[in-house]
Amino acid sequence: MANVQKRPNGKWRARYRDSNGKEHARHFDRKVEAQRWLDEVTTSIVTGQYVDPQSARKPFKEYAEEWRRSQPHRPSTARAVEQHLRCHAYPAWESRTLGGIKPGDVQSWVTSLTSTHKLAASTTRTVFNTVNAVFSAAVRDRMIPLNPCTGVKLPSVPRKQIVPLTVAQVRSLATQIAAPYKGLVYLAASTGLRPGEVFGLQRRHLNLARATLTVDQQVQQTKHGVFVGPPKTDRSYRVVPLPRMATDAVKAHLKSFPAPTQQDWLFTAPEGGPVAYNEFMKRVWRPACRKAGIPDGVGPHALRHHYASLLIKHGESVKTVSERLGHTNAAMTLNIYTHLWPDSEERTRAAVDCAYADRPDEPAQEVA
Template identity: 35%
Template structure:
């Protein structure tokens, strides 16, 4: 039975047994505080909501590491969450004990993070921190989730979100300036609405002889620069057969004749027959093609053999810089210009 005893130092010790039958104790300055603590403790024991007052002494870092390792999410989800944890959460909370993390401290962290990160990044950081602390509540390490009620900046759509590009722009402006090897994958994205991973994982067993339909049966995922096949699409509805529009068939035929599938049957493999990597494709093919198509920034030839690169940076400031070669000017705009069509926008 719970009881209170005086201590030699003049304080009062609250004594009780936890649900496992182990003797526990906590010291207070006054007898009234000890009585109040035991009253609340007995209520939590009766309701099955007991939390060991000393359990919150565990450091956040080892607990979060264990939580992350226990997840059975998709490989891309695990990689994303691990990146957010490593970049934003552990540096802020790793040395804190679980019991010291309070609502106000979390709100201050979110507000400070909002001064230098996007609302989407802040929402992800808040989601993962809250998931870890909710797990700590379920493990009876802390009594409540201090992330509950924290105000997170709203995600607002920008003019560059979900852009729609017309068929004429794709066929007459964009495709002609794309390197020949990668022209068909962009055309296929615009003509079928397939996602990047579905196109990167498209093999010859998924298209019929007449190129009338293409089936989505697998995807390619990329984590830390490494690609791997996933033998199913993003969702159950993602497994589907898509009709190939008439204008796209000759583009695919020409591609297959010039770049026949390798041993793994990939339709849009890279130069060594491996799946295309999204990050490299975006930097080396997609963004430069947008510049040359007049859809991102501007490159103009000035006197002699000089080229002037002009673009708008993320702060809305118009920038310009001269270059000796056209590829260098295009590369500068592709790297530094804000906005621009995303490959995913071809689905719209």
């Protein structure tokens, strides 16, 4: 029920009942204003865009915590999201309501993350994405009509050009690293697997007869321990062809460090079980890099970049490289490795010259 009535004091009252039977009312000086407001509310109800005015008064922190606890995040993501909100969002908006945070407030907050709190541009964007997800959920839940994060300008992230390891560096690293992980270096360098995907390999993932490797899990380490979970994205589930170098390295590894059952880990920690990233970096990777003369700061992910650079150098398409790496899409691959693709200036010149080579231009005829 919705109507407009004139009150004894001369004001016009517009009222309606929402889908839950709750009555809402506002008072206006003119009847036309009351009717216009009522028409707008009625339209929003009919189109499914109605938002209860009371919903927007919910505290931002209260809603954000409800949202956070309901998300199916993997442990590492859940930890990052909790930190983003606790360290950067709640100090700014803990006492604010969902509807009380405007686009200008979000813009000022984003700017302060880099100017005041000195966060890197990439970190600022990551924190913003978490807050944007909260407000997007609030819009879907009909808590607020619009997302105040829409249109906010973010700091630009300087693009870092990947400098892949050379073949000589990979060989040197494989020579210097502890014996149980020599095969890991060659396998990662020849398949492009993420470190967690390499650590998550079990005997069942190898098909040496067909020279293929299946990726369907990864090992991650958080403050709560080491756990086995699904790959990073849906596209990360993949079957990767094994070059001869990889199959030879795996066979040599299995000869020295057998994995008798299909459930045995291909590479194990010294105390048994899957390799834990932090301990691997401290005890194995960094000492090997120093011996091999590889600069500090280079991590196991460099072997993935090395693999990508080899595919690009030998003419593989963006699509193929993206599929082998398990990227979400080809655009991501280009964004990371575009500088590694050969320059096409000469090929574009040759393409045009070739098209016109057999039909040279004839001089124009003058009109008398």
